[in-house]
Structure formats: C-alpha cells, structure tokens
Amino acid sequence: MSEAVLERGETLAGEGLIFNERPNLDRADWPEWFVSGQDRAWEEFQKTPMPKRTAEMWRFAHLKKLDDLKRYRHAPEVGADLANQLAGRSRRLEEVSGRMVCANGRTISLDAPEESGVLFLSMQEALITHPDLVEKYFMLRKAELGGHKFAALHRAVMAGGVFLYVPEGVELKRPLEIYHWLSGTDVAVFPHLLLIAQPNSKATVASYHLCADDDKDAGLSIGMTDLIVGEGADLSLVSCQARSAASRMIQLSAASVYRDGNARNFMFNLGSSWVRNEIVSYLLEQGANSEMYSVCVSDGEQQVDQRTLQHHEAPNTTSDLLFKNALYDRSRTIFAGLIKVDDEAHGTDAYQKCRNLLGSDEAEANSMPGLEINADGVKCSHGATTSQVEEEELFYLESRGIAPETARQMIALGFTREVISRIRDTALEEIVSGMVEEKFEALGA
Amino acid sequence: MSALSINDLHVAIDGMEILKGFSLEVPKGEVHVIMGPNGSGKSTLAKVLAGHEDYEVTQGTVEMDGVNLLDLEVDERGREGLFLAFQYPTEIPGVSNANFLRAALQARLPEGEDIDAVAFYKNLYEKMDALEIDRSFTGRSVNEGFSGGEKKRNEILQMIMLEPTYAVLDETDSGLDIDALQIVAKGVNTMRSPARGILLITHYQRLLNYIEPDYVHVMFDGRIIRTGGKELALELEKKGYDWIKEKVAVPAG
DSSP, X not given: OOOOOOOTTOOOOSTTBTTTOOOOOOOTTSOHHHHHHHHHHHHHHHHSOOOOTTOGGGTTOOTHHHHGGGXXXXXXXXXHHHHHHHHHHOOOSSSOSEEEEEETTEEEEEEOXXXXXOEEEEHHHHHHHOHHHHHHHTXXXXXXXXXXXXXXXXHHHOOOXXXXXXXXXXXXXXXXXXXXXXXXXXXXXXXXXXXXXXXXXXXXXXXEEEESOTTTXXXXXXXXXXXXXXXXXXXXXXXXXXXXXXXXXXXXXEEEEOTTOEEEEEEEEOSOSEEEEEEEEEEOSTTOEEEEEEEEEEOTTOEEEEEEEEEEOSSSOEEEXXXXXXXXXXXXXXXXXXXXXXXXXXXXXXXXXXXXXXXXXXXEEEEEEEXXXXXXXXXXXXXXXXXXXXXXXXXXXXXXXXXHHHXXXXXXXXXXXXXXXXXXXXXXXXXXXHHHHHHHHHHHO | OOEEEEEEEEEEETTEEEEEEEEEEEETTOEXXXXXXXXXXXXXXXXXXXXXXXXXXXXXXXXXXXEEGGXXXXXXXXXXXXXXXXXXXXXXXXXXXXXXXXXXXXXTSOTTOOOOHHHHHHHXXXXXXXXXXXXXXXXXXXXXXXXXXXXXXXXHHHHHHHOOSEEEEXXXXXXXXXXXXXXXXXXXXXXXXXXXXXXXXXXXXXXXXXSOOSEEEEEETTEEEEEEOHHHHHHHHHHOHHHHHHHHHHHHO
C-alpha cells in the first residue's frame, strides 16, 4: 500500500496522472461524436472546480479525500499471466447467461449469451460495431448530484466497460456476470456500464469490483452506469464492491425508465477506504418503477458517501429505496436522498428508507432524507433511523448458547438480509450473502 | 448433586427486590411446576436463571449439577445445558430459524468441528413434523411475524433440538388455544427423561391436564409459600390466588 501524503492543493508531477493527462487511446475507429465528446469533456473537467465544502451536495463529506485523487495514474494493462489467473478466478455464479472479465479497464475474457440478438460487448468494441446504439443511450443526462467534474473526467478518458443490449421480448434466463479487477497501486480505472433493456425484455446483471491482490493493490475507480429500461422491461443491476481497504471509488449511476418498466439497482459496499455513490432514477413514463437498494458494512476509517435522486417526471410512477448501513469502528456513512415529483407527475408513489445499525460508539451515520413535491395525489414517505443491536435480541440468541460475537454478527447479517432477499435470484443472493458474511467475519478478526 | 438447586436467592431490578429468599431444588428426572399470581416474581426467576443482565443477584446461590450458574455468562449457561423457553420470544429479523438452530448446535461442538448439514436437516424436519410445524418455517426469520402459538411451538422445537439438561418454561402455555396447548404439552412430555429436570412456570392449571407434574409450588411475593402435588394446582384453580394471599397475610400479621 502506498500512502503518499498530499498537501491540500498540491499537485504531483509525473507521467500518467489522471488529473493532468489523458491516456494514449487508439481512437482511430471510434465515431467522431464520441471522440469529440471526449475532448469537450476533458476541457470541462479541467475548468470545473473541485467540489467546495459549502456545496450542499457535498455536505458532511471529507473533501480532503478528493485531493488525494490527484495522485492516481492511468492503470496499465495487466500481464498475460495475471490476466489468465484473474479469468480463472472470475466464476462466482455456477450458471450464467454470459460472463465478462475486465482487468484494469480492458476486457480479458468474454462468454457471450446465446439468446438471439443480445449484444454483450466491451465498450471499445461497441463503439466500433454499434456506434449508433451507443450514441442513442450513452450518458444521456448530466450528473446532477455533485459529481459532474468526475463524470466529465470519466467521459474524457473512459475506454473500458461493458455494453449490453437485450432486444425486445428477450428474457435472459440467468444473470450476467461482470468482473472489474484492479491491479497495482495508485492506479485508476474508469469502467462504464451501458445496459439497455428493450421493451418487454428482462435481464439481471451482477457486477463485482475487486482487487487482484487485497494485500498489495490499491486503486481508484471512477465508474458510471447507464440503465435504460424500455417499456415493460425489467432490468436489475447488482453491484458488489469488495476492493482492498486502501482503494477508493466514485460510482455514478443513472436509470431511465420508460412506460411500465422496472429498474432495480443494488449497491453493496464492503471494501475501499472511501466511496462516493450517486444514484439517480428518472421515471419518464406512466407506470415506470424504480427500486434502489444498498447495503454497506463499514469498519476502520471507511467512509461511504451516498447521494440519491428518485425523479418522478411522469404521472402514476412508483419508486422505492431501502439503504442499510452497518457501521463499526470509526467508520462514517452519509446518506442524502431526494424524492422529486414534477408538476405533472400526479399519482406518484415514492418511498425512501435509510436504516443505520451502529456497532460502535465512534461510528457516525449521517442521514439527510428529502422530499420535493410539486404535484397532487402523491403518496410519499421517507425516513431514516439509527439504532444499535437490540439487547433483547442478543439475550435471546445467547441464551441458546451462541457466543456474543457470533450473535452480534448474526443479527447484523440479518439486518442486511432484507435487502439481499430483494434480489430475487437465489444463486445470486447466496453469492452476495457470502460476500457480506465474509466482511462481518473479517470484523471479528 | 444432580439437580438445579436454587438457594435463598435474592434478586433486585432497579434497586427493587423481586425475589426474596427463593429456594427450590429440581432434581433430574422430575417435573416441577411453579404457579402464582401476577407480580409474584415468576418471570424474574426465569430471566435471572438464564442470566439476564437487568437483574441483580444480591444474595443466594444457583447450582446446576454442582456448577455455580451465577458465575457463567448467558451463552455459557446455554451450552452448559440450561434452556429457557421465553414467555415472549424475541423476533430476530433476517436470521432464519434453520440458521439460528444450526448456530446454536454449532456452538456446542468443539472448535474446528462442523455440523453435518444433512443429518441436521433430517433431525430438524422430524422434530418439526412431530410439532406440526410447516417446512417453510426453516426459511422464515426467527419469530418474525409469528402468531403467539407459532412462537411458543418454536420455543418447544428449540428445546427439543438443543436437548438441555434443565429446561425452564416461562408461561409457555399462555395465549395458546387448546390444540396448540396439546402440541406443546406433547413436546414437553417427550422431553421427560431421567436425565433431565423440567421447571414449568404457569399462571393457569389447565396445562397440568396434559402434563403430570411431580411437584407443584406456589410462589408469592418473591418466594415459594406452599408445595404439594398435582392436587394443589386444582385447589388453586378452584379457590383462586386470593386464598393463598390470605393464608400468607395471616401469619405475617
């Protein structure tokens, strides 16, 4: 682990620093709109100031963590041996419809789904073979929860990621698995997921953010996810972040949901020292539904900062949000969620709940739920609670002979189960549950 | 020494004395019943035996087969062979009944030894069938959304699975309809054994229509004031607790 200390405002000199230069990408075969868009985004990134302490969108955030981002360099390609080894380790679900393995932003292995017409490609390839489809859906909306500078950086340097296109009426029977491996110290990756579910199609995507070597690797990921959910389509994304304790992550995610579509976005934060999530859903047409779920188990000095927006732009749309944080040691979480209901979005049903379980007196959970309602006939509720493990629950388990540490772990794991059970894919629930359990077990170690 | 021996036990909560010199010996192989009006300290006795931290033992001893129970932590008492069936079983959201029972059995195994999952489920399903508990129960969260009867049946199931040396059942009969009561009683009767002592705490006599006790004790104001056989329970049922209270009040004056 390298922990170069940077003074506030200081800039490192040297090659390949992500704040100073762009990587040498082979852009010759990419469409003009994408290349010029990258150039504009780089300018925008350069002239956009770093977030200020006074900005509402960064309230409670430790902005010093952002200055630390300047020391990261573009991640180099991994060697063939490591690529082989990682491809071999990328098999959590036994049965999948398809599987893609990326290491330091490059796709190193791909099993495409058999269902007819489904496109499951690296972003690099999609830009060459399906530029029109990418253009139609790629980064349609501006990041509006504070991270636009990082969205611009992502746009400017992004070369890797995953493109999924599920044609009308096609249902993927099993989940797709995507691995984002990171190898090296002070290296940065910019993965992009563009997931498109055409009308009446259905897909579940499991996306894992991992380090090749948890003892040595420490990197930064600035990733973005676009979910496009067509009429009557059903798209679930289950992201699991279990990077090394010295890693960092910024992940911005936006779902656009059309008539009667259903977007389900899960985020499991287990690793990394600092995480910023911005998760947005746009309910664009009648009957659109969005569900946002999150589990965070934080320990040590971990900080997980999550901002969400459920934006109801059309009438009779629904949304639900359930975030659960289990905090230990001196870790901190921030949840700032907004439900926004536009003038015309009558008949909106929107819910938002953040629950914090404090496993330590020194841990700090900040919750800022919010509502902005401009329509009539709207049902909305929001709430945030913070509590500790109930003594009576502990007493009950212990009276059965279960040791106090195990009992605490069981109760905390049970606390996260409500979210995990919403995945509604037994095999994937088991994988995720196992990862969460591993984190709880590591706490006791 | 093969007994649960409680001797001159004084217990206070928030500085108020609830048990005032409570003594009782439950030898292995016997079923003892404690009856008494509300507020006599029955549930305090149950909680303090299990080791609840809200209750302060100010005097007296509790030994289980010669082991000083009061020296043990809550979980150690459980592993040592004590079982408390709760009057109000706690709900544990997100922890499935199967995982809970497995963890409890696992806790009784030596370090490094793991439960045989196949044998565990076979055993569990057998016991559940006997108590007429539906299979879907294993995946449900512990006591969450359970009816009163389901909760009590779950307590009995746990007792049967964990095979304690001494079981204390705190008003397991209250709130049960007659069918559930019979199932619970059946569960208790199957647990009767020369190797096990059972202490039933109850407010009503009706449980004793199905379970034949060796002794019935009447508890009032923090101690036992009368001991007899099954007929004592019937007498109580007929005359009510006021009868006992009056009997106590006279010598006190």
